[in-house]
Amino acid sequence: MRFKLWQRIFLSFLVPTLITVAIFLYQIDKFKMIFQQIMLLEAADDIGMTLIELRRYEKNILLFHEDLNTILFYENLKHLKREVLSIEMVIIDAVGKEDYTELQKKLSAYEDAANHVIEEDTADKTGVIKNMRVLARDIEAILYDFKIQERRKIEVSIYEIKHYLIVSILFLLAAAITTGYLLSKKVITVIKKMEKSFEKLSKGEFKKIYDIEAPEEITALIDVYNHTIERLKAYRTELDKTLASLGEANRELIEKQETLVESKKAAAMRLIAAEIAHEINNPLSSATLMLGMFYEEIDDADPKKEDIRFILMEINRCQDVIRKLTDYAKKEPLNITDVNIIKLIKEVADSALRQNADKGVFLTMSISYVPQVISIDRSLIYNALFNILSNAFEAAPPGASIEVSASVEDAYAVITISDTGEGIPEEHIGRIFEPFFTTKKERGGSGLGLAITKKIIENHHGTITVSSSRETGTVFRIKLPIGLTKAIEL
Numbered sequence: 209m210r211f212k213l214w215q216r217i218f219l220s221f222l223v224p225t226l227i228t229v230a231i232f233l234y235q236i237d238k239f240k241m242i243f244q245q246i247m248l249l250e251a252a253d254d255i256g257m258t259l260i261e262l263r264r265y266e267k268n269i270l271l272f273h274e275d276l277n278t279i280l281f282y283e284n285l286k287h288l289k290r291e292v293l294s295i296e297m298v299i300i301d302a303v304g305k306e307d308y309t310e311l312q313k314k315l316s317a318y319e320d321a322a323n324h325v326i327e328e329d330t331a332d333k334t335g336v337i338k339n340m341r342v343l344a345r346d347i348e349a350i351l352y353d354f355k356i357q358e359r360r361k362i363e364v365s366i367y368e369i370k371h372y373l374i375v376s377i378l379f380l381l382a383a384a385i386t387t388g389y390l391l392s393k394k395v396i397t398v399i400k401k402m403e404k405s406f407e408k409l410s411k412g413e414f415k416k417i418y419d420i421e422a423p424e425e426i427t428a429l430i431d432v433y434n435h436t437i438e439r440l441k442a443y444r445t446e447l448d449k450t451l452a453s454l455g456e457a458n459r460e461l462i463e464k465q466e467t468l469v470e471s472k473k474a475a476a477m478r479l480i481a482a483e484i485a486h487e488i489n490n491p492l493s494s495a496t497l498m499l500g501m502f503y504e505e506i507d508d509a510d511p512k513k514e515d516i517r518f519i520l521m522e523i524n525r526c527q528d529v530i531r532k533l534t535d536y537a538k539k540e541p542l543n544i545t546d547v548n549i550i551k552l553i554k555e556v557a558d559s560a561l562r563q564n565a566d567k568g569v570f571l572t573m574s575i576s577y578v579p580q581v582i583s584i585d586r587s588l589i590y591n592a593l594f595n596i597l598s599n600a601f602e603a604a605p606p607g608a609s610i611e612v613s614a615s616v617e618d619a620y621a622v623i624t625i626s627d628t629g630e631g632i633p634e635e636h637i638g639r640i641f642e643p644f645f646t647t648k649k650e651r652g653g654s655g656l657g658l659a660i661t662k663k664i665i666e667n668h669h670g671t672i673t674v675s676s677s678r679e680t681g682t683v684f685r686i687k688l689p690i691g692l693t694k695a696i697e698l
Contacts, residue, residue, distance in 0.1 A: 228380055242362055251291065251294070251295050252351065254291060255291045256348075256352075258287050259288060259347065259348060259351065261284045262284040262344075263344055265280045299311070311350045321340035321343060325337060398430075414440060414441045414444075492523055493527075496523050496527075499516055503520065518562070542668070543586075543587070544583050545586060546581045547582060547586045549578060549580065549581070549582050549584075549621055549623075550614070552589065553575070553614060556597060560601060567606060569601055569607075569609065570608070572610070572611045572612070573611070574611060574613040576615040577615070582688065583691070585664075585668070588664045592661040592686070593686075595658070596684050600627040603631075604627045608629055609628050610627045617687065619689060620670070620690060621688045621689075623685075624684070624686075625683070625686075626682070627681045627682055629681045630678065631678045637674065637676055640674065641672075665686055668688055669689050670689060672685070672686050
């Protein structure tokens, strides 16, 4: 007959469990006996406490001869006799019939001696008092022996309970070990085979389990496992096909999304450029015309003529930037020319310093060896550098400093603009190049300055990075290729 797994385990544990239960039932009677012995020991302790109280009032009588002490003495004596009588059989069982009879005699003799001391008015009571004390000590000795015997009985009972408990635990442990050993040949062997099969499954190998002799539950589990393996193979094939299809669809979606984003950005830029050209070009043209006429009329010796010339240059630059922004939105090619980069940097610094002369910010320049001429779109790079410098002046408090440096690194000209201003908050540092992101809306910021700057640098095959902290300020680092020779479409 082939037993199921639960039947094997049940039968293996049934007999030792029944034996253990019988042992525990036997221990319940032991616990009851211990409880009774503890109650008797408490009664013996109460008798001892009563005897102590009795002796205390005995001393008070001998010392002070007060009526209250006499009354309390007799009350405690009666209470002591009642308590001894209440556990008469237990005391006899513990100390023997003779000692119990002797205890009763000594109690009576102690009471007679006390009566003699209290009631008779004789001058010499020394002998009676001495005898009374001897009797009290004898009573204490008998009661002490009784308590010792009861404690020993309790210790013996506890030891027996411990012994049986240990035997029960060892018996159950032996049964469990035996059962585990008998079942391990069948169950654990099968489980190990299943474990190996699962390891192969985790590596993508779909292997079935064959030729297993095991309890009915485990063979049923193996059948389900083998069926699951077959279904997993089919699902894996379908999943691979689906993943390949999803991957292709995802790539197409990303490409379309990037195209859509770029299209939206270009549309936004075209709209902004159109609005700027419409709103600003006309008044700038009028201002240029009027200032040009005024420039022609003013005497060459007049110092204001140079200021007017500077204003005309700035207006022309604004118109050039508007034109370039429009071209930038239309994806027209850069106007790459050979430009003296050192001169360009100095022009940008001079222009920014003029516009911020009243802010009390110091501007220094540190230019290492760089090629005087590199191929860039002069107007757009001018605009990019000017935008970063303007931001630096705006962030720097009075007394702060801005440093513009240039050097060569590999095949790149590196331009660094650093300030000792308040820095960029950490939560904003990753978004400052995003279009339309600005922290200066209340001051009219559009959020396009740094976005356009980044686009200009990247379309020159360059890079722009930023680092900032509250303690040291902000550093922009621009890298432009030195040998850019062909036109690049934006």
